[in-house]
Amino acid sequence: MNPVRAGVLAGLTVVTALAVAFAPIWIAVPFGLLLAFVLPGLALTEAVIRPGRRDLGVVERIVLVPSLSLAVLVLGGLALWSIGGNLNRTSWMLVCAVTTLAGVGVAFYRAQNIVPVLTGGPAEEPREKYRFTQERLVKDVLPLTLAVLLLGVAGVWSFADSVNTYDVRVTSLSAEAPGPVDAEGNRVVQVTADGLEVASGPYRMVLVGTTGQQLSKHDIAPDTDGDWTGRITVPSDQRVTVNLFRGAETEPFRTLIIAAVP
Amino acid sequence: MGDQPTSDGKRTPGAQSDETIVIPPTPKPDADATQVIRPPSAPAPVKKKDADDTVVIRATPPAKKKRAVGDDTVIIRLPGSPAKTAGTKTGGIKKKTVGDDTVIIRLPSGPTKTGALTTVRKQAGDDTVIIRLPQAPAKKQVAGRAVVDKKVDETVIIRLPAEKPEPAKPADLGWAPWVLAVSSLGVVLVALAYAGGRHETAWAMTAYWIGQIIVFSPVVFRLLSRLAGVAESFVLVMGLATNQYMLKWMYSPDQFRFPDELQHWLATTLITESGELFRQNNALPPAVHFPGLAEMGAGLSLLTGLPVTAAGTIVAGVAHLIFVGWLFAAVLRASNSPAMAGVACVTYATAMHYLFFNSMFLYATAALPFFMLTVWAHRRWRAGGGRRFLSLAVIGIAMTTVSHHVTAFALVATLLLLSLTEVALEKPRPWHSLIVPGVALAIVCSWIGFVATDVISYLEAPVQRLAASLNQILGGAPSGGDDGGASKPVPLVQLAVQGLxxxxxxxxxxxxxxxxxxxxxxxxxxxxxxxxxxxxxxxxGARFLGQNGPEIAGRLSTFTYVPMSIIAAIAIVHAVQIIPAKDENGRRWLSVPPPGVAVTTGRRLAGQVYIGTTLITLLMVGARTGGWPPVSALLPGPYMPAAYERSVDAYGVDASFWQQRNLPQEVRVGGDITAVALSSTYGRTDPVREVGELYYATEWTATEQEIVRSLAINYLVVDHRLGDLLPMDNAYFQSDPMAGKITEPLSDAQLGKFDTVDTISRLYDNGTVRIYQMGDL
Known part of the structure; x- marks a missing residue:
């Protein structure tokens, strides 16, 4: 690795680490992806492959970079945890960044101090560089752009369709486990109603005892999110049914049952 | 791996003037004379015109090279790349078209009936092309066995530059971008189909299949044409993998819905929340000690700030692409043929679980790329790449081991197989090739022995079920629990496609x-x-072993389909003879194939491309119908009971989040397959799966109470939609006592009996899903 390349890679690593640590999410995402999938593997690949040799083909190099990056994430995390470290954003960022810088250092050192060995492996051959021409524009860039656009459109649309389809408003009535029996033989129960549609109201909650007699009645006024919560007191010796009615409906909309204390 | 022999007279293509090399009439060599034809730089026997790449072959004096008496071999050395030869005819010789490895020689004086044209075979990795010339079927008896008389065997060997992993123009993407653009249209079509499925439109299934074929077949067609170099093949393969991952992701793009993905979502979330590894995961206890995937997801989530679901989706996609990339690299390195590497990859894309299980956010997905990395590194090390590849192999082994148990076992077996074949076939025996499987075995055993000690008991149950099924098939008595015949009968069309x-x-x-x-x-x-x-x-064959047979067969094929894909690629790319021609002794199946590799062109190649594309597309269709999701849930859509992805909707999710907010993590919650999956992941509770009997009972009796007590169940989740439809896979519950025997949905009495029990409280109701507290146990 020549000094310029080593310097660029090291500098990019430092910038990436800072972005991951301090930048807002829209900046942290691309830099985080770079640190997770590219930089450690790139540096380690450069460190592993001897200078002057083409031990790896382009395909192998392309695949090895993210592989080693993921290996750093996993094995580095295991090593950190095994010595008592905590796996959080900073520690993982440091694992990746330090490994990258170490790899850059090794690659740079080897390039400066090791004479390229040309025996036993394929010799360095001049590679054809990708030249951007008008023909390339039509043959490569245009169709690839089209493919990416199609995938993007399909993905975004699929996501939106899925969210819209499954994003159903769920109206639930729930109760926490009843509290202890007080001196009067009653228990306090925290009851919550979620997802109430104000337009479908008014809502009322009716408590019915074991024998069917009405114990109490409450008007429910949901907040702007359609949620309501409140405490109700129920006799501990009765099996209480909590019915939630909606509008003018005569059948309960949602029902809870609080068993009597045995 | 690239040298596959095939050829005979039947392979001779029809006479096409633009595919022919014609050797001008030359004096037939004497029986003891050898013709050696050399490039222009050599002392003169061969001349090549710079302008038209035509090779002129002349006989050389016999003194140039000695040969055995009766050997009529002509050796032709062609300078430069074969791809540069043009289809011009000069002096009776014509070379093939660009990118075409076939050389056909027309013998002006050859016997016309037996075919004046012969196919040339080129050995990949070798500079030799062998041309078998027409010959009379002369035989002679030697020790009671007929052999060919060498005197009439007129073989021409042409040495061409060997194929390299790097093409002449490595940056040339060829037609890959346009092919992928077409393939992407298929993705759009499948997206439409998924939307149609969500809204229950009639055309959705048709659009799905058309889309699947448009995504897949153009890439296969292009790769089978064998015109793509390394760059184009690699881009095609990775593009196809990307498009197919899109198909998987678009099924459920907004959240994980498959239970196993939810389990790993929890494992990842536990790391992001606590910063610790090996935390208890009630949803999938064995995954605790294989944290590879969870670490990747948690690391990416923390580094980017993305939610775990988004990070997991990206990690699974990248891991899937890396796996495909390593498969391509390994086959390319072993075969020296981008066509074979590409065809192997697209053939592997027809594996049963390729599209979903092998690209889901599951721990196997994280292990698979390192499985292939290790195989590739082992190959490079054995090919003299040096110790650095041994180091990479060790990294691959370590990563596979900490990521997934079964993949780790498969890796040990694969490395052992590779090394043992080497030891068996090579002399002197390369015993040191056993180092890598030895290291793998040591690492895997150490991890399981010291860290993942619970994995043995986890895998014991399926192994026992498999053994019981085997025992039953071999005539033993059926064991309890698995009746072996409970699985739903597979539709005939589906069976036919898979069988074909x-x-x-x-x-x-x-x-x-x-x-x-x-x-x-x-x-x-x-x-x-x-x-x-x-x-x-x-x-x-395992697919016939009881209820879990298809699943076991599918999971096994994740690994065994790799070598099968390579074998298929060898057969397709090198056009290995399916029905060999009879040899001079009248033997068909025992006729010895000549050395070298058959490379075809023209109509024959076109035929192979069409047939190969059809076969691989058929395999893909078979995989989609027999893989995951099942045919009845190929499209996303409204709720279906016990149908995994199709069962996860807002009602179940809301109920599970209520559990997460209100219930302690140690409480034990039972329910149907979906309810348990959601409760143990989003709900963070301890799942109880064997609760079917509680639901099938029409009355709550002391028996049910005893089951609750024995299983220490605290809560039951009851989804009233279990009373609307039959379960997709013939079972509402895991270890369902009625599996395969359910004829009607659960009744109101079965689902409503919990409301009549004095000791049971209903603490949650969203109109569809209800959660009951079991009271004091």
Missing amino acids: GILGLLVLFLAVARDMILRKDRDTWRWAALVGGAVFFAGN
């Missing part, structure tokens, strides 16, 4: 096996692939 695909693979496998055996092939990697292919077919 497997039959096609078997034919290819047998053709390659015959070819290798008769040719006395000594390539260790090809033999290892052949053995692996045999294991693939044996593994397919």
